[in-house]
Amino acid sequence: MNKWVSITFVLLSTAFLLFSWNIYRDEAVYEKKPADYDAEMQKQGRLVWQKYNCHVCHQLYGLGGFLGPDLTNVSEKGYHYVDAFLKNGAASMPAFNLTEEETNQLFEFLKASNASGSSNPKEYRKLWNGMIEQ
Amino acid sequence: MIKSYKNIGNLFLITALVLFLASVIFGFLASLLYRYPEFLKDSIGLSGLRPMHVTAAIFWILLAATGAIYRSLDEITKQNNHKYLKLLHWILWVIALIGIYYAYFTGNFGGREYWEYPPVFALLIGLAWVLFLVVFILKVRAIKKWPVYLWMWFTGILYFLFIFIENYLWVIPYFRESFIKDMVIQWKAAGSIVGAYNMLVYGTAFYVMERISKQANTGFNKWAFALFFLSFFNMLFNWGHHLYLVPTNPTIHYVGYIVSMTEWVFFIKIIYTWKKQVTEAETYLHYFPYRFILASNFWLFFNLTLALFMSIPVINLYMHGTHFITAHAMGTTIGINTMILLAAVFYFLLPEEENHHSQWLKAGFWGTQISLLIFLIALMGMGITKSLWFFEEPQAPFGEMMERSRVWIVLFIASGTVLMGSFVILISKITATYYKRS
Numbered sequence: 001m002n003k004w005v006s007i008t009f010v011l012l013s014t015a016f017l018l019f020s021w022n023i024y025r026d027e028a029v030y031e032k033k034p035a036d037y038d039a040e041m042q043k044q045g046r047l048v049w050q051k052y053n054c055h056v057c058h059q060l061y062g063l064g065g066f067l068g069p070d071l072t073n074v075s076e077k078g079y080h081y082v083d084a085f086l087k088n089g090a091a092s093m094p095a096f097n098l099t100e101e102e103t104n105q106l107f108e109f110l111k112a113s114n115a116s117g118s119s120n121p122k123e124y125r126k127l128w129n130g131m132i133e134q
Numbered sequence: 135m136i137k138s139y140k141n142i143g144n145l146f147l148i149t150a151l152v153l154f155l156a157s158v159i160f161g162f163l164a165s166l167l168y169r170y171p172e173f174l175k176d177s178i179g180l181s182g183l184r185p186m187h188v189t190a191a192i193f194w195i196l197l198a199a200t201g202a203i204y205r206s207l208d209e210i211t212k213q214n215n216h217k218y219l220k221l222l223h224w225i226l227w228v229i230a231l232i233g234i235y236y237a238y239f240t241g242n243f244g245g246r247e248y249w250e251y252p253p254v255f256a257l258l259i260g261l262a263w264v265l266f267l268v269v270f271i272l273k274v275r276a277i278k279k280w281p282v283y284l285w286m287w288f289t290g291i292l293y294f295l296f297i298f299i300e301n302y303l304w305v306i307p308y309f310r311e312s313f314i315k316d317m318v319i320q321w322k323a324a325g326s327i328v329g330a331y332n333m334l335v336y337g338t339a340f341y342v343m344e345r346i347s348k349q350a351n352t353g354f355n356k357w358a359f360a361l362f363f364l365s366f367f368n369m370l371f372n373w374g375h376h377l378y379l380v381p382t383n384p385t386i387h388y389v390g391y392i393v394s395m396t397e398w399v400f401f402i403k404i405i406y407t408w409k410k411q412v413t414e415a416e417t418y419l420h421y422f423p424y425r426f427i428l429a430s431n432f433w434l435f436f437n438l439t440l441a442l443f444m445s446i447p448v449i450n451l452y453m454h455g456t457h458f459i460t461a462h463a464m465g466t467t468i469g470i471n472t473m474i475l476l477a478a479v480f481y482f483l484l485p486e487e488e489n490h491h492s493q494w495l496k497a498g499f500w501g502t503q504i505s506l507l508i509f510l511i512a513l514m515g516m517g518i519t520k521s522l523w524f525f526e527e528p529q530a531p532f533g534e535m536m537e538r539s540r541v542w543i544v545l546f547i548a549s550g551t552v553l554m555g556s557f558v559i560l561i562s563k564i565t566a567t568y569y570k571r572s
Contacts, residue, residue: 002279007364009289016370019298023318023386024309025441048242055247061380062455063321064247066168066520067180069532070455091533092171094179112313117381121451121524124379131391132421132447134381 008128037111045109048102061119067092072119075110082107142220143208146201147479148565149224150194153231154472155561157190158554165550168543178239185250186238192331194246197227198288198335202478203287205339207273210284219269225442226262228253246320249301256302281353283337283344284360289366289516290333294554297327314382321376329369336365339427342481346424347414357403364400366522368393375445379454387447394445401442404435422490422499423546426477429503436510437462455524457516463508468506468553476560483568486507494563501556515542 049055057068064070068091074082083103089095098106117134124132164183166173174183200223206212234251237243244252270291274284301323303309310316344352352358359362374390411431418424440462443449453459480490516539523535 023207043307046310051244053243056181059455066457092167094175116313124451126448130446130448132451
């Protein structure tokens with residue numbers, strides 16, 4: 001029994017490692033959308049998003065906290081719109097004291113998220129097998 | 135305290151209870167923000183309260199499981215050894231905890247959802263976890279034939295470490311290059327790390343049940359191993375169900391979908407063994423470790439049903455991004471993990487049944503079960519409201535949608551208050567009795 005358990009354990013683990021490895025390195029599976037954002041700045045912008053814990057209330061593709069709206073595509077409303085919310089807050093959202101550089105980086109990050117697709121549930125198609133697709 | 139030092143497992147359990155208490159208090163304060171948006175807005179706010187709440191909840195689970203596993207291993211090997219390693223393990227956690235809460239209170243974040251502290255503290259936790267693995271291996275290396283719970287603990291400890299590291303790949307800029315890839319890895323790790331600590335918790339449930347029913351062979355049962363592998367398989371590959379709406383490679387979606395559907399086996403198995411449990415329940419109901427495990431079974435059924443439907447992409451489309459997800463997350467952490475760990479706390483800290491004949495404990499038990507049910511219903515009510523809003527045409531402003539949820543929010547806060555009260559009763563009664571005994 002112990003032998004079979006160990007063998008199954010190792011096999012499953014190997015499959016998992018291969019699957020994970022493929023996800024870490026395979027660029028082909030992540031469709032490259034036209035980069036109308038600054039790739040370097042968006043990387044920093046991700047950290048700004050984390051530094052101020054925006055995810056506590058907001059979602060990206062529906063993932064995050066639910067006190068505020070989803071922000072995946074908010075960059076479509078423009079830099080000044082986002083900036084106004086950051087400076088003044090709204091409802092439970094406090095005003096944030098971001099430097100201008102941070103706001104710029106954050107906005108590039110939101111542009112990258114917008115370029116990757118739409119988080120609006122109305123824009124998904126339903127397939128016969130129960131899957132959904134944009 | 136002196137007594138606890140003799141057994142580091144107990145020290146972990148008591149520390150975990152303190153975190154549990156902290157978690158329900160922070161959670162209660164955070165819930166108020168839904169009704170009173172100005173509350174603490176310009177001081178801690180939800181940006182601070184939610185991390186304080188979630189971190190304490192996750193650490194309660196991790197530390198209580200660690201304590202239960204240390205106690206179990208001592209029982210299994212019939213010796214309480216490696217005390218200094220275990221103590222060092224505990225000290226690392228305490229330093230990490232102090233650092234993390236200091237950071238939270240001073241508004242210093244920088245981590246990701248569920249792990250919002252500055253990433254340097256992850257080093258301490260990682261190191262503590264390596265020590266856990268070392269002690270585990272030192273303890274069990276002489277055991278030739280492993281019962282299923284040893285496999286579960288081993289898997290949980292090993293994979294937690296791996297996934298915890300994966301959870302920090304974002305520190306390397308390479309992993310932040312593609313927005314989608316970053317999201318995929320984030321939710322891959324977030325999904326399977328839950329599977330890893332569930333292994334620790336379910337292994338503990340199995341061990342405690344085996345001891346209560348005094349049937350020493352159940353740990354070698356073929357069914358038990360089959361279910362272990364099914365959970366392991368799901369832990370490794372079902373996380374794609376968090377990502378159905380994220381436009382990534384369809385393989386990831388399909389793997390998540392197909393693997394999640396294998397969980398129907400658990401569902402059928404629960405119904406199948408229902409009758410046996412009812413008979414057993416009559417024998418052991420007054421014994422609190424059993425009672426909490428029985429409660430966890432009820433919640434397992436409840437949450438599994440919800441999760442199974444949520445894992446079907448077309449249904450997920452309507453539940454994703456709403457409080458259904460919160461209901462699922464809180465339903466499992468409170469209903470399943472917390473109930474099992476409270477069973478373990480009773481079993482290891484207050485094993486004698488005469489300590490369980492207390493009106494307070496009974497009130498605490500029923501208070502938690504009933505308020506949890508109402509609490510989850512309220513969250514699902516908020517979920518339905520939001521889901522209807524997602525698909526309405528034209529869509530009302532976000533604030534108006536929140537306003538429509540008012541009744542649910544009031545119910546959510548009210549039941550949450552009772553839930554907190556009941557847990558406070560349980561925690562204080564357990565610790566008071568424990569210290570009185572020693």
